Amino acid sequence: MHESRPIIALDFPAFTDVKKFLALFPAEEKLYVKIGMELYYAVGPEIVRYVKELGHSVFLDLKLHDIPNTVKSAMKVLADLGVDMTNVHAAGGVEMMKAARVGLGMGPKLIAVTQLTSTSQVQMQTDQNIPTSLTESVVHYASRAAEAGLDGVVCSAHEVENIKAATSQNFICLTPGIRPSGSLADDQKRVMTPAAARQIGSDYIVVGRPITQSEDPFVAYQKICKEWQG
Template sequence: MREQRPIIALDFPNFETVKTFLDQFPKEESLYLKIGMELYYSTGPEIVRYIKSLGHAVFLDLKLHDIPNTVESAMRVLSLLDVDMTNVHAAGGVEMMKAARRGLGDKAKLIAVTQLTSTSQVQMRADQNIQTSLVDSVVHYATRTAEAGLDGVVCSAKEVSAIKEATSANFVCLTPGIRPAGASVGDQQRVVTPELAQEIGSDYIVVGRPITQAENPVASYQAIKAAWSGQL
């Protein structure tokens, strides 16, 4: 089922900046927030507990990638934080992803990163020595993720249709690289607008700088939410 709220990427360096940002939103506004590596490594699990105490949903975006035993143990620890979703790298392989599922259990959605939305086909071939097309690489990772029993993948919205055709309509596709029309793409390569992501069939979208660096973050969030939900 498609999440109606855009996930806001809290790409901030510390606790105080997060508090200042969230204080701009109405107390009754239930948000879905992404905690990435910078923020988590700066603050530790306390930031997760704080955000959950406010009634918000949390996507803990740590992209685990290690030997199966290490990932399983790490996921067992993360399962205690009551996050709503977290992830691993699909490149870690089926056995690693199965281990992650065992460690996390069914307490949260578990998804796998296919190819980062900052990666182009040229970069993939040069840096990873994967000589198929980028779409083929993403779909391959998605089918292996489904085989491992995970809930879905992180991918570009441009690959959603191919992924769902290769897996199932219920297989989750979370898509970063979302930019409103006319916004700077920054370091992203494979970007789409909220409207197009909704049309394509993304289940979740992640939006960072167009909200967090906006002059009026709340207004920007509401506009993107309306576009994502088809209200514009």
């Protein structure tokens, strides 16, 4: 399931920023980008249509979490937008995840968020009242997502091995919080380099600031591609 392109997180506040950023890449360079809440809520569905028209792949990172019927209806809308991948919160439960799969259909990839990469074990135990270890919680959610017919999960690279063991080698592990060697961790508590993520078995990686805030994003992207592809 290894996706050779690192997914670029388009964490920009406005449409104009995205247009400027994407214009820095050669037209023939087809990217895989992540559109998150900030951008989607600021611009709306038009941002997905624009990026798709340029020929790029889109991971729409909205983390749906609601009653099954609402999630199913929302997923139908996202499927019509032509997203390549989107996600839900595994905490919504198996029935909700199954409804999401039905709404989205079998074309796009559907993955689940287990525990956010910004969450530490202490925070999880205190805020969510989950007494197990962080890894046990993540693996449990991943198993439920697999049971519901999802394609994979968003997880820390440190959890990939355990998740694959509990599900299957084909179960997607998408890893955010990736930083090329020698850069700052910023607000992510669990981070890893592209090369280490590859070695540990991640299928997709998401990279944001090291590319989007670089002086030359295309050069930074190529460097990360090289590290990721080995």
